Amino acid sequence: MAPVHHFLYLGAFLFSTGLIVIITKRNTIMVLLGLELMLNASNLNLVAFNSLHPGSLQGQMFALFVIVVAVCEAAVGLAIVLRVYRQYRTSVPDHVNELNQ
Amino acid sequence: MNAPLILFYFFEAAAAIAAVALLFARSVFYGALLVIVILLALAGLYVLAFAEFVAVTQILVYAGGILVVIIFGIMLTSRLSGKPLVVEHTLPVSGGLVGLAFFGALVYAIALQTFPTSESVAKTSTTFDATQTVGIALMSDYVLPFETTGILLLMALIGAAVMASDNASKKI
Numbered sequence: 001m002a003p004v005h006h007f008l009y010l011g012a013f014l015f016s017t018g019l020i021v022i023i024t025k026r027n028t029i030m031v032l033l034g035l036e037l038m039l040n041a042s043n044l045n046l047v048a049f050n051s052l053h054p055g056s057l058q059g060q061m062f063a064l065f066v067i068v069v070a071v072c073e074a075a076v077g078l079a080i081v082l083r084v085y086r087q088y089r090t091s092v093p094d095h096v097n098e099l100n101q
Numbered sequence: 102m103n104a105p106l107i108l109f110y111f112f113e114a115a116a117a118i119a120a121v122a123l124l125f126a127r128s129v130f131y132g133a134l135l136v137i138v139i140l141l142a143l144a145g146l147y148v149l150a151f152a153e154f155v156a157v158t159q160i161l162v163y164a165g166g167i168l169v170v171i172i173f174g175i176m177l178t179s180r181l182s183g184k185p186l187v188v189e190h191t192l193p194v195s196g197g198l199v200g201l202a203f204f205g206a207l208v209y210a211i212a213l214q215t216f217p218t219s220e221s222v223a224k225t226s227t228t229f230d231a232t233q234t235v236g237i238a239l240m241s242d243y244v245l246p247f248e249t250t251g252i253l254l255l256m257a258l259i260g261a262a263v264m265a266s267d268n269a270s271k272k273i
Contacts, residue, residue, distance in 0.1 A: 005212075029174055030129055060155050082177060
């Protein structure tokens with residue numbers, strides 16, 4: 001079994017990648033994908049630390065609840081993206097700058 | 102080199118390479134497929150970290166649910182515009198610098214710590230049926246957050262359906 005700090009390095013790498021994706025991509029769906037990547041990186045850390053404590057389940061439980069909340073976030077986020085797209089005809093977040101259509 | 106270690110490095114390399122490819126993806130559809138690769142590789146890593154239930158939930162909910170919804174969203178938005186979605190990049194230098202600096206800080210913080218090796222832990226956890234324990238814990242100790250997330254999921258999905266429906270507007 002691999003040592004736990006390999007999980008942590010991979011989690012840090014995925015979190016940084018998600019951050020770069022959120023900053024650099026000019027598309028709302030790509031930003032949502034970067035957000036999912038960051039949530040998964042934190043989940044990886046939770047599961048990795050839980051593997052150090054075999055009798056305890058708190059890390060796995062928290063990972064499960066994070067997954068459920070990520071489902072809610074993705075569903076609501078995509079509904080907002082579709083609605084904004086119908087309203088403004090663009091999926092570039094910088095172009096959505098009018099308050100009243 | 103034993104089989105779990107080889108599998109571990111395989112899944113780790115798959116997730117890392119797909120994440121790097123996501124940075125340079127110009128198409129949203131390819132980006133979604135790369136995220137599916139990352140999620141499946143992470144599910145494999147969860148199995149190797151003795152979290153089988155989280156791994157199956159990851160495959161069912163993330164790779165089967167969220168990404169299908171995201172691909173639906175991509176197809177709907179590209180249908181509305183009539184042309185394929187091509188992603189432009191903004192602030193590549195400063196965004197990359199922010200990410201690299203954050204990664205460096207995290208790696209420095211992790212390298213300072215010493216963690217117990219997993220061999221001593223793995224011996225005690227062989228007789229530990231994780232899935233059954235997770236099920237019992239979800240229905241006993243964690244039943245309040247379980248029900249609360251159920252209500253949150255219901256609210257979010259009803260809200261998403263109401264927001265995405267277009268019977269209120271005459272457009273499209």
